[in-house]
Amino acid sequence: MEHQPSNFIRSIIKEDLETGKRDQVITRFPPEPNGYLHIGHAKSIVINFGLADDFNGKTNLRFDDTNPLKEDQEYVDSIKEDVQWLGYEWDELRYASDYFEEMYERAVLLIKKGKAYVDDLTPEEMREYRGTLTEPGKESPYRSRSVEENLDLFDRMRKGEFENGSKVLRAKIDMASPNLNLRDPALYRVSHATHHNTGDKWCIYPMYDYAHPLEDAIEGITHSLCTTEFEDHRPLYNWVVEECEMEHQPQQIEFGRLNITNTVMSKRKLKQLVDESYVDGWDDPRLPTVSGLRRKGYTPEAIRAFVQEAGVSKGSGVVDEAMLEHFVREDLKMKAPRTMGVLKPLKVVITNYPEGETEWLDAEINPENPEMGMRQIPFSREIYIEQEDFMENPPKKYFRLFPGNEVRLKHAYFIKCEEVIKNEEGEVVEIRCTYDPETKSGSGFTGRKVKGTLHWVDATHALPAEFRLYEPLIRDEDQKAEEAEDKTFLDYVNKNSLEVVQGFIEPNMKDVQSHDKFQFFRHGYFNVDPKHTTAEKAVFNRTVSLKSSFKL
RNA sequence: UGGGCUAUAGCCAAGCGGUAAGGCAGCGGAUUUUGAUUCCGUCAUGCGAAGGUUCGAAUCCUUCUAGCCCAGCCA
Numbered sequence: 001m002e003h004q005p006s007n008f009i010r011s012i013i014k015e016d017l018e019t020g021k022r023d024q025v026i027t028r029f030p031p032e033p034n035g036y037l038h039i040g041h042a043k044s045i046v047i048n049f050g051l052a053d054d055f056n057g058k059t060n061l062r063f064d065d066t067n068p069l070k071e072d073q074e075y076v077d078s079i080k081e082d083v084q085w086l087g088y089e090w091d092e093l094r095y096a097s098d099y100f101e102e103m104y105e106r107a108v109l110l111i112k113k114g115k116a117y118v119d120d121l122t123p124e125e126m127r128e129y130r131g132t133l134t135e136p137g138k139e140s141p142y143r144s145r146s147v148e149e150n151l152d153l154f155d156r157m158r159k160g161e162f163e164n165g166s167k168v169l170r171a172k173i174d175m176a177s178p179n180l181n182l183r184d185p186a187l188y189r190v191s192h193a194t195h196h197n198t199g200d201k202w203c204i205y206p207m208y209d210y211a212h213p214l215e216d217a218i219e220g221i222t223h224s225l226c227t228t229e230f231e232d233h234r235p236l237y238n239w240v241v242e243e244c245e246m247e248h249q250p251q252q253i254e255f256g257r258l259n260i261t262n263t264v265m266s267k268r269k270l271k272q273l274v275d276e277s278y279v280d281g282w283d284d285p286r287l288p289t290v291s292g293l294r295r296k297g298y299t300p301e302a303i304r305a306f307v308q309e310a311g312v313s314k315g316s317g318v319v320d321e322a323m324l325e326h327f328v329r330e331d332l333k334m335k336a337p338r339t340m341g342v343l344k345p346l347k348v349v350i351t352n353y354p355e356g357e358t359e360w361l362d363a364e365i366n367p368e369n370p371e372m373g374m375r376q377i378p379f380s381r382e383i384y385i386e387q388e389d390f391m392e393n394p395p396k397k398y399f400r401l402f403p404g405n406e407v408r409l410k411h412a413y414f415i416k417c418e419e420v421i422k423n424e425e426g427e428v429v430e431i432r433c434t435y436d437p438e439t440k441s442g443s444g445f446t447g448r449k450v451k452g453t454l455h456w457v458d459a460t461h462a463l464p465a466e467f468r469l470y471e472p473l474i475r476d477e478d479q480k481a482e483e484a485e486d487k488t489f490l491d492y493v494n495k496n497s498l499e500v501v502q503g504f505i506e507p508n509m510k511d512v513q514s515h516d517k518f519q520f521f522r523h524g525y526f527n528v529d530p531k532h533t534t535a536e537k538a539v540f541n542r543t544v545s546l547k548s549s550f551k552l
Numbered sequence: 553u554g555g556g557c558u559a560u561a562g563c564c565a566a567g568c569g570g571u572a573a574g575g576c577a578g579c580g581g582a583u584u585u586u587g588a589u590u591c592c593g594u595c596a597u598g599c600g601a602a603g604g605u606u607c608g609a610a611u612c613c614u615u616c617u618a619g620c621c622c623a624g625c626c627a
Contacts, residue, residue: 005574006566032627067626123625130623134554137623168625178555180623189625208627229621232556254557256620261563267627309575311565313558316620320563323576333589368589399587408585441585453585522586550587 002304004050007312009253013055013223016251022222025057029083029090030212032064033075033196035267036282037082037290039303039324043258046307048225049088060219061090065097066211068195076196078282082290087300096206096215097197103206103214104158106244107169107187111150115243116187117143118153119170126168129175130183136176137183143172157190160203164190171210173239181236185209213237217246224252228314258310259318262472263288264489278493279473280531285541286473286497296470297517297527297543299335302328321472325544332517332525332543337365337372340410340455341520341540343467343503345384347459348431350415353381358460361441363411366519377506379412382459384504386522389454390431392420395552399452401431407452410521414439414450455521462504466539468529469499505538512538522546 004010016022027048031041052059061083065071083090110116119142121129131137145153157167169188177183187210192203206214216224224237231254241249259265264273265288273279273287282289285296293303306327310319358380365372390401401407406416419432439445471494479492509518514530524545532539 011568030627034627064627070626119625126625127623132554132623136554165625170625180555183623186625191625205625207625212627228557230627232622234556256558309564311575313565315558315565317564320576323564326576329588338586367586397587410585412585450585452587455586519586519588522588524588546586546588548587 002050002308004046004054004308005311007255008314009047009223009225009255009312010051010054012251012253013051016222017055024222025052025055026059026220026222027052027057027225028060028062028094028216028219028221030062030064030096030215031079032067032070033072033079034067034070035075035271036078038265038267038270039260039288039290039293039307040258040265041082042086042290042303043307043310043312044225044227045083045086045088046304047255047312049090050308051223051225057222058091059088060092060094060221062094062215062219063096064208064212064215065095065195065197066205066208067191068193068205069191071196073196078291082294085294085300086290086303092219094215094219095197096211097195099211099215099218100198100202100206102218103211104204106214106246107154107206107210108151109245110171110187110243111154111169112147113243114147114172116150116169116171117145118150118157119143119168119184120166121168123165126186130180131175133180139175140170140184143184154188157188157204158202160192162190164192166190169204171236171239171243173236179232179235181209181233182239185236209233209236210240213240213250213252214244214246216250216252217241217244217248220248221250224250226252226254227257228254228316229257230254254314255312256314256316258307259316260288260324261318261321261476262474263321264474269489272490273473273493276490278490283531285468285529286470294515295527295530296541297332297515297525298328299331299517302331305331328544329525329546332519334366334369336517336519336525337375338367338519338521339365339375339506339509340377340457341465341467341503341505341518341523341526342384342386342455342457342462343469343501343520343523344387345457345503346387346390346428346431348383348385348415348433348456350381350383350433350435351418352434355381357381358458361411375506375508377411377508378458378461379409380458380460383409383456384459384462385409385431385454385456389452390417390428392428398552400454401433401452406448406450407454408439408441408450409435410453410455411441412456413437413441414448455523457504457506459504461507463507463509464537465503465505465509466532466537467501467503467526468532468539468541469501470542471497471499473497509538517543519546 168186283291360376394402413435415433421430525543526540529539
């Protein structure tokens with residue numbers, strides 16, 4: 001796998017190894033199975049697995065499944081699939097729920113040490129007692145319960161004697177700490193819920209701040225890498241490891257989240273778009289989910305290269321989506337066969353070409369990768385070209401077809417526009433052209449030059465196909481422009497984010513399979529959609545357009 | 553008006569006291585049967601601001617400013 005450029009985390013690990021602070025590297029990717037992975041997770045995956053790989057270490061995939069209310073087996077399955085698809089193999093597959101018994105025992109230890117207590121405050125009261133950003137909190141009246149009483153109460157919490165929300169186990173730290181995370185954080189809550197892994201065995205579940213450090217310590221994680229919003233939690237992380245008397249002391253290091261322009265990148269928002277049917281599932285090609293990018297036609301290689309090039313730092317920036325697009329073009333350039341497809345067809349009749357005759361032309365599959373070989377494409381009297389490749393009254397520097405102009409048909413002949421046929425509404429419905437047999441592609445003809453080369457498809461042999469063209473789901477500039485108070489990101493969903501058009505493709509595309517990738521000449525890279533494609537008609541998702549400096 | 557963190561080009565990002573890497577985007581030009589690709593050139597006398605230390609500062613010190621995160625029995 002590719003090596004990553006250096007970054008501050010790599011420097012820390014290197015130094016830890018050199019100074020002997022650590023003798024190996026063990027990382028983990030710890031998703032909560034409450035949604036599908038997005039490209040921000042891909043960043044974390046690349047960092048965790050990539051760093052471990054580079055230092056001959058190990059990486060566990062660990063599901064942080066401490067909240068059964070939000071989690072589901074569907075998500076664990078999709079996460080495993082996505083991690084593997086991205087090209088990584090975990091060393092061990094673990095679940096936080098594997099450690100519930102040990103976590104419970106460590107909590108008992110905390111109680112015995114006088115470092116934790118059972119609190120009867122309601123959630124509302126707890127919030128009031130917590131204080132604010134600028135004012136210290138005050139201690140709960142239950143804070144000074146005896147060890148015996150706490151032990152008894154905690155045992156009864158586990159046994160299910162109390163209702164949801166009625167009691168919590170809290171760490172006894174400092175209600176006046178300027179770091180709110182240290183104002184006696186909750187360690188366990190009562191939640192009578194069925195867990196996707198442990199069923200009904202438990203009715204108390206550990207909180208993230210308590211569970212995560214223990215999970216890391218149990219697994220011998222050396223470097224626990226997470227995003228910067230957990231920076232404030234680090235003192236608590238260390239407190240838990242120390243007070244629970246864990247043998248192994250992992251080090252938490254935080255890096256900045258990945259953000260990309262013109263999209264949303266939070267599981268909450270993505271779930272909302274899915275649940276409220278703004279998109280057709282977690283794998284909708286407009287979403288920055290790993291499965292959505294996959295369906296759109298992104299490759300693991302492109303995603304990895306993008307993440308690595310975007311870098312790792314503590315800053316919170318927004319990467320231009322153009323950068324993501326660059327890396328998929330780069331990867332597909334040599335891999336994807338090139339073919340011709342007409343998305344919005346306009347019929348062209350070549351008046352001096354014999355009726356009923358078809359000739360087969362040779363065409364390279366990928367001129368930049370000759371090993372991919374040749375294909376044959378039919379040519380006859382009637383073809384389709386792209387509607388936008390003809391203008392009756394073109395502006396200057398329009399290289400395409402217009403009355404009297406001659407252009408090349410890719411892999412075929414020069415044609416010259418002789419006549420325009422319109423319907424009653426005055427719309428152009430057909431073009432009549434003549435062709436010059438001497439200009440056949442590959443013949444070495446140099447008599448005349450043309451400025452434009454058009455793609456086309458033979459009308460009688462063409463296969464119908466559907467093309468799905470995407471625009472950003474949400475445009476940053478739309479959101480910024482309006483700046484309204486009572487609006488949510490849902491009010492800015494781009495109504496034109498999906499355009500479906502019916503066109504034609506070459507007959508040799510008859511047997512395309514889901515996820516086959518092609519470059520349609522002058523249009524961009526496309527992926528055969530796995531959900532909508534049928535035996536009768538292929539459906540192509542546009543992964544990304546080609547760059548173009550053309551503007552009308 | 554508490555605490556934590558971050559400021560290097562339009563965007564991401566190296567840099568760790570010795571004179572500003574790289575990628576994306578952009579802009580020129582060459583080649584081109586994709587207005588693509590490729591190639592070549594260009595793109596911070598400047599590192600959030602102001603002071604200071606030093607022969608020398610993006611790097612050290614001081615002050616200021618801006619942005620992000622935190623008041624779930626979510627992770």
